[in-house]
Amino acid sequence: MSRGTNQKFKFTYLMKMMQEKTDDDHALTMPQIREELEKYGVTAERKSIYADFADMEKFGVEIIKEQIGRETYYHVGTRAFELAEVKLLVDAIQSSKFITQTKSRNLITKMKSFVSQYQGSTLQRQVIINDRVKSMNESVFYNVDEVYTAINENKKIRFKYYKWDINKKLIARKGGDWFEISPWGLTWADENYYMIAYDEWDGNVKTYRVDKMMRISILDEKREGQKEFKAFDMSKLSKTTFGMYGGHKKRVKIQFENSMCGVFLDRFGKEDINFKPIGENWSEFSVEVSVSQHFFGWLFGMGPKVRLVGPDDVVEELKEYGKAYFENMR
Template sequence: MKTDRAITICLLHVLREYSDENHILSMQEIRQKMQLLYHIQPDRRTIYSSIALLLDLGYDISTFEDNKIGYYLQSRTFEQSEILLLIDAVYAFPFISNKQSSDLISKFQNQLSMHQRKKYTHLKVVRSSRKSDNRQVFLNIEVLDEAIQDKKQVSFSYLKYDINKTLKKRREKPYIVNPYGMVYMNEHYYLICNLSGKINTSLYRIDHMKDVVIQSSSWDKEYERKEDAMDAVYAFSGKPEAITMRCDNIILDDVIDRFGTNIFIRKTSDTEFEFTVHAPPRGIKFWALQYLQYVEVLSPIWLKDQITSSILQNKYITSKTQ
């Protein structure tokens, strides 16, 4: 015979799985579920007692006295809208493999009742071919987090795609780095670090890492450059510089989405504006080329010249002169 504590746990599972505001369980239905699932049929007094205990423990249960129909779990760890947002995010993150995405989504869905879960069966992975093939991502994150907390170096193999679209080691010798933090940008999760013996900040995609191992050696020294990584554009780190650009109003939203609201924007005409941002020039170069029709880098001049040179050397132009 199950103890009162076990009956309370079984009751909580029944309410979590089978009840919500649109599916209120009567006392008879609760007893039937308990018998079907756990082969027990506690009397009404025992169930009343278990419900009272759950209420005392902070569970938000609507009772017959509240709704005049029956019993249901009124609030959960996550609201339905929050679960939907989390599921959409997991589907969208390319660094999480298809298998890991499915497992994680199942855990989120288990926070809902069986009836609520049916609403989300239509969701699909968008462009699943973009999902990482590396199933070590979550393990990588755990190991890296431990190394960061303990200020230890880590070693890892770094992968890149070959012509057959297969991830292969970039080199046989493992990378050894001082890990300082992790950051999500440009749809990927990166490790902020520097190579052992170097001072320049580097960013490595965590989904392209394999065989991450914490070393016995501590960081080279207390040298953190997280700010450089936060200023990175398109994951190109480096020393930030003041860069001024003139843009067409049509990309104002894109500018704010990329650089935030802390930038100073000056209106120069009815159709254009200028702004200055502190960021690594290499990343700005690629950003400006993406919006070539709408962006002009004004300073520094050397960066403007470099972008001009890239434009003149692109294949659309050079192929016409051959």
């Protein structure tokens, strides 16, 4: 490439190069900067580069000048995203079951453009997709977009809803019939994306796994269930529902050894539960939950340091669940 053939792109190449090749731990001297620009077919005098650095500040790209010995170095300071923030976003992408492996890799590659090439290499350890369950539905991103569009336009949607069978194949629920519902919100729980929607057929607000929804289309009909959705507390959904499987709502009483208090604070939050001492090292509290097998399994998983003590009908239901479980092991 001949010198000066891309002069009109000088500012763009300079900003790109500084963002990619410099950070708080890596800087370039002016001769090195001019040498890098020449690789793009751009020649530049020092004064014009200084002027471009000043203009970059207007675009939110901070260029820091630092004297080390006899050399003067330049590097990008403040960025739109700090390295710690990018790492946090990468971790969120990695931990999301609803994002496929392919989409995870693509998104992480894009995230690396927010930091320098040196900082991006530190993300490489996180780019490896670990041995975990990931969605195989590549259309999940478009599903989310369709749902949000329907919500913004106050329209119903229809879709096919799927589940896994014993042969590890996705099969359509309801014999392949269309689901026609009114979407009201989306939430992220248990590392999956869920749609909150009103089902006119049985008059209830329900949750649907977005990655199990296919062939979504927006209908011309207006949404229904506004009153029911307003009465539905989305903020409590992930706290009261275990594994996002519904169950009958009940206020239960739980007793626990004090060392287990963090488990319940993490699950239900500080505002929704109050601990009452009942002994030297034990306490109890009450909270509303969706009573289901997943709730019982959650309790069993904490062992003898936790016990359900009320109400009586839920305690009996728990006993029957445990009895049936152990009888099935014979």
